Amino acid sequence: MFYREAGDIKTSYVDDGQTFPIRLDRQLYFSALIVAWGVIPFLVDDYWANAVLLPFLIYAIAAIGLNILVGYCGQVSLGTGGFMAVGAYAVYKLMTAMPEVNILIHVFLAGGITALVGVLFGLPSLRIKGFYLAVATLAAQFFLVWLFNRVPWFYNYSASGQITAPERTIFGVVVTGANSETWATYLVCLFFVTLAALIARNLTRGAIGRQWMAIRDMDIAAEIIGVNPLSAKLGAFAVSSFFIGVSGALFFAVYLGAVEVGEVFGINKSFLVLFMIIIGGLGSILGSFAGAAFLVLLPVLLKNVLVGGLNWPTDLAAHLEFMIVGALIVIFLVAEPHGIAQLWRLAKEKLRLWPFPH
């Protein structure tokens, strides 16, 4: 009834190629942006920021990054945790080596450094694919964590072996360290999420994205049409690692403040982000957000219901939480293997016809 492309006639290819061709989608998108940028910063408190919003935003960046590699280019990676660690340690070294430079620039640079590391570990993808590539990236995961644990230069020879984010400001507002302003940390993460989503969308709808998807769907045909597999695959590794590096940098500097590499950026992190994009939907930007939201919100929600609502003991709730999250993931994937993004697409298809059955 109200969700139609009918009457919304496109008269140019620019209009036809836009991200949200249907008016209601556009309105939803812009209202989400307005709420995120204009309303939430005034309402956000410590609990919401630290339990929900910051992890959601940062994981969304990582999920977008991994989705570019796995969902769009078809190269399976289990090295996400390691690449996030590269971003975190890069931003730490940059922050301590050049304290006068703005932290935003450091985060970008950390992304760039991670992109280089990603390309390096992406080289095996030129010879192997599928599970074998996954195992090769697993090597990256373990090697990088080992490296940051064993080489004291990376953690500036601190006694604990941890890295701790020094206090840095943007326009005079503290965004890292113990005294950071909650709303400011939220805005920093939001800035990078918005940027990541826009860039990822633009790349995936253009020539580069088509090369990635061509490689994913049929690499032989892609090559015959003129796609250079070397540049397409390594490009995907670079862009993907850039986003993952940025998310790692934010995770350390803005969110946690102090990091012990094996604990925070271990193999569990790789699996977590991979689950996010599988549950959210491979090859979908929206799916990256949905998956991140699902896996960040679900434990918080369960905890609130079990401990807060039903007054269960905390330890029992914590164990049950694992079981319930696990069961939900299984049920969800059986019911809809293509993830939340596909559910959303189906819902929109229905809505387009509503109230008519056909």
Next chain:
Amino acid sequence: MIHAATKGAEASGDSPLATDKAGDPILELRDISLSFGGVAAIKDVSFDILEGEIRAIIGPNGAGKSSILNVISGFYVPQEGRIVYRGARRPSLKPYQVARQGIARTFQSIALFEGMSVLDNVMTGRINHMRSGLLSQALWRGRAEREEVENRKFCEGIIDFLEIQHIRKTRVAQLPYGLKKRVELARALASEPKLLLLDEPMAGMSVEEKEDMCRFILYVNDEIGTTIALIEHDMGVVMDLSDRVVVMDYGRKIGDGSPDEIRNNQAVIDAYLGVVHD
């Protein structure tokens, strides 16, 4: 179908068109031999493809026809022989480098990008005509956006011509076989090839679909001027469409000439009807 009529005249004798069309060789295969381990797929095969013609490659199953196309498109590197493309000897190239030289192809078993829309599939064919960098594409400003629109216009022309407008935003995986074949042709045409290789473009099609496909092939050859080399099993189609025919059997070339000559060639008849090889 005026064109089909002239084609018929050409096939039936010495039409002036035959000499008009035939230009210089665009591609020459000289003494090509290819073997996999002990199995020889192609033995000492030479032939040329002239600019502007439709060249058919026929032969029984396992004769080495597809291997020939794979050699031309760079999948296989022949152990012996050389390839001369547009007057110069071609070094051994990767498939994507061959594509950049203006050779496009379709596959016997459809090789489309199933997860992408028809439009995206066709646009992928324009890959060598898009030059914008990563930054421009990331920001969707300047060159990236301009190129996207220009190439979209070009692709829409091909989509119109192949009559697949109604499915341009459909995912390829949802299409029936006949349409997929057409989309694959569209993708190959989008690269504006100088030489188009078609590996059994009409296999498994209904009569109507075959007629449509013949029409498209003739149009591409006639109006766009694309040189075409095709493998096909339907003899009626081959004899009607092609200017010259190469016949292969057991990896060797056993016949080469106009459709009429081939029809009356004893070696070809033997190969198809089967005689005892001594």
